Amino acid sequence: MTTFDLRRRFAAEALGTGLLVATVVGSGIMAETLTHDVGLALLGNTLATGAMLVVLITILGPISGAHFNPAVSLVFCLNRSLPPRDLPAYLVAQFAGGIAGTIAAHLMFALPVLEVATKLRSGPAQWFSEVVATFGLVAVILAGIRFERRTVPWLVGLYITAAYWFTASTSFANPAVAVARSLTNTFSGIRPVDLPGFIVAELLGAVIALALMGWLLKPEPVQQYQPLKAEP
Amino acid sequence: MTTFDLRRRFAAEALGTGLLVATVVGSGIMAETLTHDVGLALLGNTLATGAMLVVLITILGPISGAHFNPAVSLVFCLNRSLPPRDLPAYLVAQFAGGIAGTIAAHLMFALPVLEVATKLRSGPAQWFSEVVATFGLVAVILAGIRFERRTVPWLVGLYITAAYWFTASTSFANPAVAVARSLTNTFSGIRPVDLPGFIVAELLGAVIALALMGWLLKPEPVQQYQPLKAEP
Amino acid sequence: MTTFDLRRRFAAEALGTGLLVATVVGSGIMAETLTHDVGLALLGNTLATGAMLVVLITILGPISGAHFNPAVSLVFCLNRSLPPRDLPAYLVAQFAGGIAGTIAAHLMFALPVLEVATKLRSGPAQWFSEVVATFGLVAVILAGIRFERRTVPWLVGLYITAAYWFTASTSFANPAVAVARSLTNTFSGIRPVDLPGFIVAELLGAVIALALMGWLLKPEPVQQYQPLKAEP
Amino acid sequence: MTTFDLRRRFAAEALGTGLLVATVVGSGIMAETLTHDVGLALLGNTLATGAMLVVLITILGPISGAHFNPAVSLVFCLNRSLPPRDLPAYLVAQFAGGIAGTIAAHLMFALPVLEVATKLRSGPAQWFSEVVATFGLVAVILAGIRFERRTVPWLVGLYITAAYWFTASTSFANPAVAVARSLTNTFSGIRPVDLPGFIVAELLGAVIALALMGWLLKPEPVQQYQPLKAEP
Numbered sequence: 001m002t003t004f005d006l007r008r009r010f011a012a013e014a015l016g017t018g019l020l021v022a023t024v025v026g027s028g029i030m031a032e033t034l035t036h037d038v039g040l041a042l043l044g045n046t047l048a049t050g051a052m053l054v055v056l057i058t059i060l061g062p063i064s065g066a067h068f069n070p071a072v073s074l075v076f077c078l079n080r081s082l083p084p085r086d087l088p089a090y091l092v093a094q095f096a097g098g099i100a101g102t103i104a105a106h107l108m109f110a111l112p113v114l115e116v117a118t119k120l121r122s123g124p125a126q127w128f129s130e131v132v133a134t135f136g137l138v139a140v141i142l143a144g145i146r147f148e149r150r151t152v153p154w155l156v157g158l159y160i161t162a163a164y165w166f167t168a169s170t171s172f173a174n175p176a177v178a179v180a181r182s183l184t185n186t187f188s189g190i191r192p193v194d195l196p197g198f199i200v201a202e203l204l205g206a207v208i209a210l211a212l213m214g215w216l217l218k219p220e221p222v223q224q225y226q227p228l229k230a231e232p
Numbered sequence: 233m234t235t236f237d238l239r240r241r242f243a244a245e246a247l248g249t250g251l252l253v254a255t256v257v258g259s260g261i262m263a264e265t266l267t268h269d270v271g272l273a274l275l276g277n278t279l280a281t282g283a284m285l286v287v288l289i290t291i292l293g294p295i296s297g298a299h300f301n302p303a304v305s306l307v308f309c310l311n312r313s314l315p316p317r318d319l320p321a322y323l324v325a326q327f328a329g330g331i332a333g334t335i336a337a338h339l340m341f342a343l344p345v346l347e348v349a350t351k352l353r354s355g356p357a358q359w360f361s362e363v364v365a366t367f368g369l370v371a372v373i374l375a376g377i378r379f380e381r382r383t384v385p386w387l388v389g390l391y392i393t394a395a396y397w398f399t400a401s402t403s404f405a406n407p408a409v410a411v412a413r414s415l416t417n418t419f420s421g422i423r424p425v426d427l428p429g430f431i432v433a434e435l436l437g438a439v440i441a442l443a444l445m446g447w448l449l450k451p452e453p454v455q456q457y458q459p460l461k462a463e464p
Numbered sequence: 465m466t467t468f469d470l471r472r473r474f475a476a477e478a479l480g481t482g483l484l485v486a487t488v489v490g491s492g493i494m495a496e497t498l499t500h501d502v503g504l505a506l507l508g509n510t511l512a513t514g515a516m517l518v519v520l521i522t523i524l525g526p527i528s529g530a531h532f533n534p535a536v537s538l539v540f541c542l543n544r545s546l547p548p549r550d551l552p553a554y555l556v557a558q559f560a561g562g563i564a565g566t567i568a569a570h571l572m573f574a575l576p577v578l579e580v581a582t583k584l585r586s587g588p589a590q591w592f593s594e595v596v597a598t599f600g601l602v603a604v605i606l607a608g609i610r611f612e613r614r615t616v617p618w619l620v621g622l623y624i625t626a627a628y629w630f631t632a633s634t635s636f637a638n639p640a641v642a643v644a645r646s647l648t649n650t651f652s653g654i655r656p657v658d659l660p661g662f663i664v665a666e667l668l669g670a671v672i673a674l675a676l677m678g679w680l681l682k683p684e685p686v687q688q689y690q691p692l693k694a695e696p
Numbered sequence: 697m698t699t700f701d702l703r704r705r706f707a708a709e710a711l712g713t714g715l716l717v718a719t720v721v722g723s724g725i726m727a728e729t730l731t732h733d734v735g736l737a738l739l740g741n742t743l744a745t746g747a748m749l750v751v752l753i754t755i756l757g758p759i760s761g762a763h764f765n766p767a768v769s770l771v772f773c774l775n776r777s778l779p780p781r782d783l784p785a786y787l788v789a790q791f792a793g794g795i796a797g798t799i800a801a802h803l804m805f806a807l808p809v810l811e812v813a814t815k816l817r818s819g820p821a822q823w824f825s826e827v828v829a830t831f832g833l834v835a836v837i838l839a840g841i842r843f844e845r846r847t848v849p850w851l852v853g854l855y856i857t858a859a860y861w862f863t864a865s866t867s868f869a870n871p872a873v874a875v876a877r878s879l880t881n882t883f884s885g886i887r888p889v890d891l892p893g894f895i896v897a898e899l900l901g902a903v904i905a906l907a908l909m910g911w912l913l914k915p916e917p918v919q920q921y922q923p924l925k926a927e928p
Contacts, residue, residue, distance in 0.1 A: 004915050011912055019832065026862030035735025039267025039276060044735060046279065047742065048861035051854040058851060059839035063912065108828060108864045110821035125342035132340060136251065143291035155290060157854075158283040158389075165280035166258030168340045216243055216295065219236050271499025271508060278511065357574035364572060368483065375523035387522060390515040390621075397512035398490030400572045448475055448527065451468050503731025503740060510743065589806035596804060600715065607755035619754060622747040622853075629744035630722030632804045680707055680759065683700050 004063045010089050012064035014097030016056045020068050021101025021180040022108075023052040028187030029109045041187060042164060050161035057153035066153075069174040070094055071206040075138055078210060091176075098180030106184065117182050117189030121169060126194075127201040129169035134205030135212075136163060137173045142213040175199045236295045242321050244296035246329030248288045252300050253333025253412040254340075255284040260419030261341045273419060274396060282393035289385035298385075301406040302326055303438040307370055310442060323408075330412030338416065349414050349421030358401045358426075359433040365395050365403035366437030367444075374445040407431045468527045474553050476528035478561030480520045484532050485565025485644040486572075487516040492651030493573045505651060506628060514625035521617035530617075533638040534558055535670040539602055542674060555640075562644030570648065581646050581653030590633045591665040597627050597635035598669030599676075606677040639663045700759045706785050708760035710793030712752045716764050717797025717876040718804075719748040724883030725805045737883060738860060746857035753849035762849075765870040766790055767902040771834055774906060787872075794876030802880065813878050813885030817865060822890075823897040825865035830901030831908075832859060833869045838909040871895045 004012070027048035031041035057066040065082070067073045073090045076082040082090065103113055140159045144152040163171035172178045172190070178199060182192045190198065236244070259280035263273035289298040297314070299305045305322045308314040314322065335345055372391045376384040395403035404410045404422070410431060414424040422430065468476070491512035495505035521530040529546070531537045537554045540546040546554070567577055604623045608616040627635035636642045636654070642663060646656045654662065700708070723744035727737035753762040761778070763769045769786045772778040778786065799809055836855045840848040859867035868874045868886070874895060878888045886894065 008912055008915070015912075022828070023858050023862040026864075027858070030738075030861050030864070031735055034738055035733050037267050037269065037272065037733065037735070039263055039269070039272045040733065040735045040739070042262075042266060043272070043276060043279070044739060044861050047739070048858040050283070051746070052858040052862070055836055055851050055855045055858070058844055058847060059836055062843045104828060105862065108821055108825040108862075110819070110864070123342070125340055129340040132254070132336060140287055140291055147294045148290055151290060155287050159287045162255050162259070162280040162284040162287070165262045165276050166255040166284070166337065166340075168258075168262070168342070216240055216247075219240070269499050269501065269504065271495055271501070271504045274494075274498060275504070275508060275511070282515070355574070357572055361572040364486070364568060372519055372523055379526045380522055383522060387519050391519045394487050394491070394512040394516040394519070397494050397508050398487040398516070398569065398572075400490075400494070400574070448472055448479075451472070501731050501733065501736065503727055503733070503736045506726075506730060507736070507740060507743070514747070587806070589804055593804040596718070596800060604751055604755055611758045612754055615754060619751050623751045626719050626723070626744040626748040626751070629726050629740050630719040630748070630801065630804075632722075632726070632806070680704055680711075683704070 006086060006089055009064035009086070010093045012060040013067060013090055013093035014100070016060045016064070016066055017068040017094045017097035017176055017180075018101035018104065019056055020049075020052060021098045021177055022104045023048050023101075024177065025102050025181065025184050025186065025188050026105035026108060029105065029111070029184075032187045033109075042170065045170075045187065046161055046164040049164065050157045052157075053160055054153045054157035057156055061153065064090075068094060068097075068176070069137075070176050071134055071174060071202050072138065072141065074203070075142075075206050075210050078207075079142075079214075094176035095179060098176040099183060102180045102183045111184075111186070114183045115185040115189075117185050117191050119185075119189040119191060120194065121190045122194045122197055126169045127197050129167040130172060130198050130201035131205040131208070133163050133167045133169065133171035133173040134202040135209045136205075137171075138206045138209035139213050142209065143217060146217050169198070172198055173202055173205075175202055178202070238318060238321055241296035241318070242325045244292040245299060245322055245325035246332070248292045248296070248298055249300040249326045249329035249408055249412075250333035250336065251288055252281075252284060253330045253409055254336045255280050255333075256409065257334050257413065257416050257418065257420050258337035258340060261337065261343070261416075264419045265341075274402065277419065278393055278396040281396065282389045284389075285392055286385045286389035289388055293385065296322075300326060300329075300408070301369075302408050303366055303406060303434050304370065304373065306435070307374075307438050307442050310439075311374075311446075326408035327411060330408040331415060334412045334415045343416075343418070346415045347417040347421075349417050349423050351417075351421040351423060352426065353401060353422045354426045354429055359429050361399040361401035362404060362430050362433035363437040363440070365399045365401065365405040366434040367441045368395060368437075369403075369405045370438045370441035371445050374441065375449060378449050401430070404430055405434055405437075407434055410434070470550060470553055473528035473550070474557045476524040477531060477554055477557035478564070480524045480528070480530055481532040481558045481561035481640055481644075482565035482568065483520055484513075484516060485562045485641055486568045487512050487565075488641065489566050489645065489648050489650065489652050490569035490572060493569065493575070493648075496651045497573075506634065509651065510625055510628040513628065514621040516621075517624055518617045518621035521620055525617065528554075532558060532561075532640070533601075534640050535598055535638060535666050536602065536605065538667070539606075539670050539674050542671075543606075543678075558640035559643055562640040563647060566644045566647045575648075575650070578647045579649040579653075581649050581655050583649075583653040583655060584658065585633060585654045586658045586661055591661050593631040593633035594636060594662050594665035595669040595672070597631045597633065597637040598666040599673045600627060600669075601635075601637045602670045602673035603677050606673065607681060610681050633662070636662055637666055637669075639666055642666070702782060702785055705760035705782070706789045708756040709763060709786055709789035710796070712756045712760070712762055713764040713790045713793035713872055713876075714797035714800065715752055716745075716748060717794045717873055718800045719744050719797075720873065721798050721877065721880050721882065721884050722801035722804060725801065725807070725880075728883045729805075738866065741883065742857055742860040745860065746853045748853075749856055750849045750853035753852055757849065760786075764790060764793075764872070765833075766872050767830055767870060767898050768834065768837065770899070771838075771902050771906050774903075775838075775910075790872035791875060794872040795879060798876045798879045807880075807882070810879045811881040811885075813881050813887050815881075815885040815887060816890065817886045818890045818893055822865045823893050825863040826868060826894050826897035827901040827904070829859050829863045829865065829867035829869040830898040831905045832901075833867075834902045834905035835909050838905065839913060842913050865894070868894055869898055869901075871898055874898070
């Protein structure tokens with residue numbers, strides 16, 4: 001397998017997170033521009049995000065691993081898939097790329113370069129939603145890598161498609177994307193003051209998933225069916 | 233192939249059924265919160281459920297087989313894919329995991345932990361729908377395993393996507409999920425008193441599929457085209 | 465490859481066409497029951513049909529080839545993929561299975577066993593739509609088999625997903641399905657008197673595709689780039 | 697690998713671009729006929745276009761490469777995947793095929809053979825959208841070919857699915873399709889006077905992608921982790 005140097009991995013993480021956020025924010029703006037039905041708006045938002053995740057993870061995964069998500073990079077650091085010395089570069093790329101994605105979406109829709117979100121997303125139910133959402137995301141990634149590595153882009157895209165609908169928070173599940181979404185006052189925004197609750201919940205969900213899947217995915221030797229033997 | 237011990241298979245069945253029910257119930261709540269158009273609500277419900285099924289069967293199938301469904305476990309017992317002594321653990325995991333899924337969905341949406349459903353789902357047309365839905369599900373699984381094992385997660389996700397729309401009952405097709413859905417008084421609920429009719433219909437559909445596919449999938453030797461031979 | 469006898473191939477064609485029609489008709493009834501927005505109704509109808517096609521062709525293709533369509537069987541007869549002596553059985557299975565599918569959908573939705581459709585679908589634009597729809601379907605099948613055989617179920621499901629929307633007739637593209645749909649007076653119905661126009665158009669489109677793809681898919685030797693040689 | 701002669705490659709490019717445009721234009725007409733919700737109309741338009749792209753690139757890619765897009769052919773010329781002497785034939789096929797696609801859509805929906813679009817699509821935000829849209833498309837194609845060649849049809853279909861929603865221009869990203877869409881006064885139309893802005897933006901986005909991906913996809917030797925050695 002080819003190895004890419006850190007500059008290219010940095011660029012891949014920034015480009016991927018940027019396009020992901022541009023998709024989340026941009027499709028939200030498009031949706032609320034075109035329809036008054038919020039269910040339909042979420043459907044458009046979901047379809048675009050899920051589709052883009054499959055694409056970005058497929059084309060950038062071979063370069064950087066396609067984390068696009070500090071919670072995921074942290075997990076890969078903890079399970080030794082990512083050298084700790086690379087973590088800072090990954091985090092900077094993700095946060096900076098994400099904000100650039102919001103800017104790109106705003107420019108495409110002729111909005112101010114950056115805004116401050118006013119959409120309230122807080123409270124125990126929202127936080128629990130983020131724990132569940134990120135738990136599921138990390139569990140899917142870890143089990144997917146173990147059993148069906150080439151399908152991981154699809155699994156992540158489909159998981160987020162579902163999670164947009166089954167969690168009350170519409171599944172941010174990503175601290176860098178959350179920060180980037182605090183800078184748009186549109187469909188997908190989140191008040192900056194609500195960020196800490198979301199980010200703590202996301203990291204908690206990620207760590208729970210790492211622990212549980214560490215146990216679940218480790219097969220133990222099982223006693224085979226054995227014909228009874230005459231000799232002791 | 234690695235073999236996982238029964239504790240991990242139990243956990244996989246519980247986790248999978250739980251996430252499946254959380255998706256069905258949670259996306260139903262999200263949908264009816266966001267839109268007044270019931271067709272659109274079913275669309276969101278469908279998309280989330282179909283996507284999640286692909287994910288869960290892919291990542292948990294290698295551990296437990298990813299039944300998440302007592303009707304499926306029963307069929308695999310009857311065709312000797314699941315040792316009968318493992319059946320009780322699978323059933324307990326599925327029913328308990330399913331109820332936990334309803335609880336999780338309720339907590340995410342700030343609803344009471346459990347409710348009693350009041351949505352009526354009964355009568356011959358509904359029961360016939362469940363027979364057809366479960367017949368189709370089991371037929372898809374059995375033929376999928378036979379011809380295209382790695383595609384089974386997709387086939388099940390796509391089949392349920394279609395079945396949510398072409399059956400009048402929106403295709404429960406799963407006794408454990410049905411029980412879990414009797415404990416939510418939201419979009420996806422079913423009155424507890426309607427459970428027996430649904431469960432009997434589901435088991436009936438499963439058994440019919442097992443019988444029919446047992447015949448259909450068993451090739452018989454066919455006479456080949458033979459050039460006429462001169463000698464007798 | 466295993467060869468299945470004609471009885472099983474007959475059963476596979478009947479079962480597949482039946483489930484396909486049950487999906488088309490059933491999801492149409494569900495859609496018009498749940499929403500007043502015809503665009504949304506078509507979306508539900510599309511999603512169910514496309515998903516079911518992928519499933520049915522995957523699981524029944526290895527048995528019968530999964531034609532489910534007299535126009536397709538005819539094309540395979542003409543290009544010698546289906547022995548002519550098997551054609552009558554295929555056609556009977558498709559028409560009978562299709563009608564059984566309408567009956568099943570009606571029973572699931574508590575409608576009369578069979579109805580006579582009153583929905584007008586006629587005129588040159590509709591007929592041209594059916595020519596295009598069936599041309600595309602057969603072209604996709606023939607090229608798909610040539611280049612990417614295992615993907616054909618997905619190609620057909622995706623093609624019909626598109627064709628429901630880009631043709632004015634919503635792409636019947638199948639004489640057996642058209643006949644079955646003339647027996648339901650719901651979303652997906654077609655007046656019996658409009659059947660001949662549709663069926664002629666469909667067969668015409670199929671034959672045009674066979675001719676064009678026969679030419680397009682046949683590579684001719686091309687002169688290779690050759691380095692100039694010194695010796696003659 | 698079989699090589700197809702230029703006549704067949706020309707036919708494949710014309711047929712593919714024609715069916716693509718027929719899908720874009722036809723599904724737009726269908727959508728605005730069936731619903732008054734513009735978000736829903738875009739959803740139908742998106743679904744049909746994304747699905748058709750997967751199909752067309754899969755079945756025609758082995759013949760002509762399935763560009764269907766002058767910006768893509770130009771990029772492949774610049775990176776030496778397409779011999780320059782073949783470029784004119786590709787461009788003629790794409791523009792002529794695209795216009796034929798508009799004609800086919802109009803005939804299917806009983807509209808005048810060709811119209812002049814009156815839908816305004818102009819201004820810096822729209823142009824920037826087209827730069828981003830085409831940048832993304834070309835980046836996806838180049839990286840997809842490099843890492844996951846057989847998945848490219850899916851990547852393109854999914855990318856356009858997302859791009860219809862996250863760019864303000866709904867992602868034309870294709871000069872031949874843009875010209876063909878200037879000849880329909882329906883949902884997907886664009887005023888002829890707005891074409892130059894779109895086409896320049898598209899070519900700009902394509903060239904930026906070629907430059908960036910040329911750098912990003914080229915791995916540089918990286919220093920391996922080396923155990924410390926005793927000898928200097």
